[in-house]
Amino acid sequence: MVNILYIGDVVGQPGRRALHQKLETVIDRERVDFTIVNIENPAGGFGVTEAIMEELSELPINAYTSGNHIWDKKDFVDNYEHYPHVVRPANYPAGNPGKGKVVRQTAGGVNVAVMQFMGNVFMAPIDNPFYCADRELAELGDAAKVIIVDIHGEATSEKQAFGRYLDGRVSAVFGTHTHVPTADERILPNGTGYQTDVGMTGAYDSVIGFRPEEALHRFLMNTPKKLEVAKRDIRLSGVLVEVDETTGRAQRVVRIHEHLGE
Numbered sequence: 480m481v482n483i484l485y486i487g488d489v490v491g492q493p494g495r496r497a498l499h500q501k502l503e504t505v506i507d508r509e510r511v512d513f514t515i516v517n518i519e520n521p522a523g524g525f526g527v528t529e530a531i532m533e534e535l536s537e538l539p540i541n542a543y544t545s546g547n548h549i550w551d552k553k554d555f556v557d558n559y560e561h562y563p564h565v566v567r568p569a570n571y572p573a574g575n576p577g578k579g580k581v582v583r584q585t586a587g588g589v590n591v592a593v594m595q596f597m598g599n600v601f602m603a604p605i606d607n608p609f610y611c612a613d614r615e616l617a618e619l620g621d622a623a624k625v626i627i628v629d630i631h632g633e634a635t636s637e638k639q640a641f642g643r644y645l646d647g648r649v650s651a652v653f654g655t656h657t658h659v660p661t662a663d664e665r666i667l668p669n670g671t672g673y674q675t676d677v678g679m680t681g682a683y684d685s686v687i688g689f690r691p692e693e694a695l696h697r698f699l700m701n702t703p704k705k706l707e708v709a710k711r712d713i714r715l716s717g718v719l720v721e722v723d724e725t726t727g728r729a730q731r732v733v734r735i736h737e738h739l740g741e
Contacts (some may be wrong), residue, residue, distance in 0.1 A: 481589050481724045482509060482564020483626055484735070485653050486567060487563035487660070488546070490681030490688035491524050491708030495534065497680050497715040501737045502538055507721050511734075512585040514539060515593055517655050519546035520681075520724055524688060524708045529558060532565075541583050542566065542593045542638070546631040546656055547603065549577070549592040563713040566596035569615050580615050582623050589724045592623035594649075596641070598656075608632075609644055617650060624727040627720070631656045635675050642673040650722045651729055653677050657661075658687035660716050664732045674731030678716030678736070685709030710735030713739040 561575035594609035622715020626649040642652040647669030660678025686694035721731040
């Protein structure tokens, strides 16, 4: 069996602090073989920088996923090729930096494929993630039996449909982007682990990781207001999936939710 830990959207410095204080504890406790972290938001809530990537390199992380905000920091985007283990949604048009899948090995020599796709509902319209998943799986071939897929999107219906579409073809489908952990972790009928959103790693006394004051201004006044990262009630959120490396099927899916304390 291979234990894979997936950590949800890391938001700002509080999210990075949660990683530094809790990640290795969870890895040791759960006997994790492979760790994936979503880094769409660690730089003030929007994007990632090279300096932050250097900071995160100190941690036992095997692969990173991202999302639509991965393009927000120019210094990272301009040097994307330096980070082959950072995955961006595969359904962005060809010619963009980065790639939509990566295959890396556990310490025990098991190949793990990590893929990401972005939803179209309530998001910027890009290529259809369902057909793109067919393409990426065909290209992957027999390179890995253990396949973890991130669906980065707003709509729960689209994420659930995506999980059903890939059920039996991948080890797990986990959602990111909404920053709110869902209580629907399960194994789908054909053996694929699933959770609609694995949640946020950051400050939970907030509106999806940001101070409520600025978020309320936007909703009440209908005018722009710069969002500031919140700092209280910091938690690490994610999901653990146990996969049979011979079949690629999930055996167990468990939510992970760790409080830092004040």
